[in-house]
Amino acid sequence: MDGSLGEVSTPGRVADDGEGISAQELALAARNHGLxxxxxxxxxTPAGLHYVLVHYxxxxxxxxxxxxxxxxxxxxxxxxDVAALRALPAVTHRVTMECAGNGRARLLPRPxxxxxxxxxxxxxxxxxxxxxxxxxxxxxLPDAVEAVFTGADHGVERGVEQDYRRSLPxxxxxxxxxxxxxxxxxxxGPLPPQHGHPLRLVVPGWYGMxxxxxxxxxxxxxxxxxxxxxxVAYRYRQAPDDPxxxxxxxxxxxxxxxxxxxxFMSRVRVVRPGPVRxxxxxxxxxxxxxxxxxxxxxxxxxARARLAPREPxxxxxxxxxxxxxxxxxxxxxxxRATDAEGRTQPLEQPWNRGxxxxxxxxxxxxxxxx
Amino acid sequence: MDGSLGEVSTPGRVADDGEGISAQELALAARNHGLxxxxxxxxxTPAGLHYVLVHYxxxxxxxxxxxxxxxxxxxxxxxxDVAALRALPAVTHRVTMECAGNGRARLLPRPxxxxxxxxxxxxxxxxxxxxxxxxxxxxxLPDAVEAVFTGADHGVERGVEQDYRRSLPxxxxxxxxxxxxxxxxxxxGPLPPQHGHPLRLVVPGWYGMxxxxxxxxxxxxxxxxxxxxxxVAYRYRQAPDDPxxxxxxxxxxxxxxxxxxxxFMSRVRVVRPGPVRxxxxxxxxxxxxxxxxxxxxxxxxxARARLAPREPxxxxxxxxxxxxxxxxxxxxxxxRATDAEGRTQPLEQPWNRGxxxxxxxxxxxxxxxx
Numbered sequence: 001m002d003g004s005l006g007e008v009s010t011p012g013r014v015a016d017d018g019e020g021i022s023a024q025e026l027a028l029a030a031r032n033h034g035l036x037x038x039x040x041x042x043x044x045t046p047a048g049l050h051y052v053l054v055h056y057x058x059x060x061x062x063x064x065x066x067x068x069x070x071x072x073x074x075x076x077x078x079x080x081d082v083a084a085l086r087a088l089p090a091v092t093h094r095v096t097m098e099c100a101g102n103g104r105a106r107l108l109p110r111p112x113x114x115x116x117x118x119x120x121x122x123x124x125x126x127x128x129x130x131x132x133x134x135x136x137x138x139x140x141l142p143d144a145v146e147a148v149f150t151g152a153d154h155g156v157e158r159g160v161e162q163d164y165r166r167s168l169p170x171x172x173x174x175x176x177x178x179x180x181x182x183x184x185x186x187x188x189g190p191l192p193p194q195h196g197h198p199l200r201l202v203v204p205g206w207y208g209m210x211x212x213x214x215x216x217x218x219x220x221x222x223x224x225x226x227x228x229x230x231x232v233a234y235r236y237r238q239a240p241d242d243p244x245x246x247x248x249x250x251x252x253x254x255x256x257x258x259x260x261x262x263x264f265m266s267r268v269r270v271v272r273p274g275p276v277r278x279x280x281x282x283x284x285x286x287x288x289x290x291x292x293x294x295x296x297x298x299x300x301x302x303a304r305a306r307l308a309p310r311e312p313x314x315x316x317x318x319x320x321x322x323x324x325x326x327x328x329x330x331x332x333x334x335x336r337a338t339d340a341e342g343r344t345q346p347l348e349q350p351w352n353r354g355x356x357x358x359x360x361x362x363x364x365x366x367x368x369x370x
Numbered sequence: 371m372d373g374s375l376g377e378v379s380t381p382g383r384v385a386d387d388g389e390g391i392s393a394q395e396l397a398l399a400a401r402n403h404g405l406x407x408x409x410x411x412x413x414x415t416p417a418g419l420h421y422v423l424v425h426y427x428x429x430x431x432x433x434x435x436x437x438x439x440x441x442x443x444x445x446x447x448x449x450x451d452v453a454a455l456r457a458l459p460a461v462t463h464r465v466t467m468e469c470a471g472n473g474r475a476r477l478l479p480r481p482x483x484x485x486x487x488x489x490x491x492x493x494x495x496x497x498x499x500x501x502x503x504x505x506x507x508x509x510x511l512p513d514a515v516e517a518v519f520t521g522a523d524h525g526v527e528r529g530v531e532q533d534y535r536r537s538l539p540x541x542x543x544x545x546x547x548x549x550x551x552x553x554x555x556x557x558x559g560p561l562p563p564q565h566g567h568p569l570r571l572v573v574p575g576w577y578g579m580x581x582x583x584x585x586x587x588x589x590x591x592x593x594x595x596x597x598x599x600x601x602v603a604y605r606y607r608q609a610p611d612d613p614x615x616x617x618x619x620x621x622x623x624x625x626x627x628x629x630x631x632x633x634f635m636s637r638v639r640v641v642r643p644g645p646v647r648x649x650x651x652x653x654x655x656x657x658x659x660x661x662x663x664x665x666x667x668x669x670x671x672x673a674r675a676r677l678a679p680r681e682p683x684x685x686x687x688x689x690x691x692x693x694x695x696x697x698x699x700x701x702x703x704x705x706r707a708t709d710a711e712g713r714t715q716p717l718e719q720p721w722n723r724g725x726x727x728x729x730x731x732x733x734x735x736x737x738x739x740x
Contacts, residue, residue: 155631
């Protein structure tokens with residue numbers, strides 16, 4: 001009780017064997033939310049159904065007075081308002097975004113953090129200015145190696161008081177693949193407060209932690225950024241003292257629109273015997289998904305689904321479908337995506353201490369009855 | 371494994387002593403979401419931040435083909451499309467809505483269902499047609515005692531396959547206090563899918579279960595409705611065989627906008643020493659809130675907050691504020707509302723088996739440090 005931050009902000013931990021979801025994890029689950037899986041039916045996710053993860057508080061941000069500064073290793077520091085960004089040529093990209101911690105709550109042992117099951121995903125049409133346009137205006141100096149992005153959300157995490165801050169290598173920030181955006185619109189409307197109003201970064205193909213919300217500063221730096229969200233959080237590591245590997249692009253994943261109708265509490269699906277059209281979406285940050293397979297027996301046998309191609313230059317999920325014949329009894333439905341780089345989803349989940357990149361195949365329990 | 375619904379849909383239960391939040395409760399928490407408490411700053415809640423509870427799936431509903439039927443004990447059965455409703459004189463009401471199960475996850479023992487903490491609330495501007503206008507057009511027959519409202523969401527709950535369905539007494543359905551609406555717009559836009567697109571009922575002052583979403587049928591009945599959501603769920607009862615008392619209007623409650631900034635995991639708030647403006651909202655379904663008191667010592671001492679009056683005829687929460695001086699150390703902030711009928715929030719939570727109407731005063735842990 002000495003009034004230090006360490007009292008209220010403790011180190012990361014994994015849950016004890018058999019430890020249920022804690023009150024702290026539940027408080028995060030009640031604030032942040034996933035995509036209700038039936039909303040996979042929408043090619044573009046309505047804004048209020050897109051997953052959202054806010055580390056601290058949603059800032060009280062006003063578009064009219066918002067400023068974005070661009071500085072550090074640039075020829076001409078900039079101080080832009082939203083109107084100045086809106087005056088630049090705009091682009092729109094349809095982008096699937098997934099939280100790096102999706103699936104964390106199913107890991108054993110369970111890293112204690114935002115307890116996602118499988119639903120931390122969404123696809124939106126983001127409109128804004130290419131980041132490279134703004135960086136070209138500022139003039140990135142040759143010794144710059146990273147662009148550091150600062151959001152307005154402020155808090156404490158694992159004992160470290162901070163603004164949310166992440167970096168990208170200059171070659172990614174100034175590149176066209178992926179086309180990094182400073183976005184001011186989502187699905188044709190202003191960004192909602194929880195999605196970064198009035199400005200956010202969008203980094204197609206990368207997990208959500210890279211898409212810095214409430215973006216207020218970009219600083220070009222001549223050394224790699226070593227802040228909390230880059231060097232402590234969002235690394236694949238096996239032990240606390242393992243330096244780990246940076247979390248970057250999304251691993252391949254397919255999800256099913258759960259068929260039939262649910263039980264309120266168990267969420268088990270009920271279908272009638274006979275033909276059932278299964279459908280879903282599949283995506284990868286490593287390129288197009290080239291194959292989706294479906295299993296109706298918990299992963300013993302797999303059959304190929306019909307998969308829509310990815311739009312050329314696109315960054316959104318691809319629709320797939322499969323015609324299944326339901327027979328009375330219990331079934332477990334799964335779908336498995338493989339991307340153009342040959343990566344596929346595991347049937348047994350690898351483990352890492354932060355609970356990142358968990359693309360274990362989904363299992364949808366179904367009861368078929370008359 | 372006989373393929374019956376009872377396999378996947380079990381009776382309601384309360385958690386065992388010390389039982390953590392279960393995977394099933396977590397799955398509900400990941401789908402449904404509360405109001406992030408900092409969003410109490412908005413007088414009208416942006417649509418994606420308003421709490422949402424969906425019993426089954428969000429239906430795939432299209433405004434263009436939607437029909438609302440009105441039948442049963444009426445002179446002239448109606449079959450209306452959305453355009454026909456939009457052609458009638460519209461009204462807009464600002465309404466605070468709270469889930470009847472708000473606070474359930476803090477009960478001991480804990481009823482196992484949607485595990486809300488304190489955040490299942492929101493305020494929106496609902497636009498639509500007064501229900502009494504539509505019922506007058508249909509002509510309610512003198513022997514009708516209740517109007518039964520059916521939504522398009524279909525599922526199983528505690529072994530009972532059902533469309534979501536609730537009733538109101540005819541005197542409430544045809545009355546002006548509260549002004550019951552068939553709403554087609556929220557905050558000036560079409561209803562979002564998760565809030566009942568394209569039509570929902572809004573029953574100002576009542577807990578959320580009465581505001582039937584995806585409204586597709588209204589049937590006037592000459593006997594009280596005894597369906598699942600009326601006679602089994604949403605009753606204050608102490609034991610499974612207790613007939614219980616119907617859940618209707620919201621009990622008084624005040625919530626604080628959490629001051630300062632949070633720790634990511636514990637959500638404990640950090641403030642600096644000195645003056646801190648505390649602010650929040652308070653509401654009751656039983657009339658205006660007439661007093662809000664604030665405690666900075668966990669409920670030992672209370673001081674009166676400045677409270678904005680309720681709009682005449684209004685159904686929305688009222689803003690309140692209180693100037694607190696923070697001193698170094700740990701504090702617990704609380705606010706307590708009292709309504710015009712003299713009801714106030716308890717400091718020790720009464721218990722009921724469904725976990726309804728839990729308006730225990732909020733406790734916000736704060737660390738004040740330099």
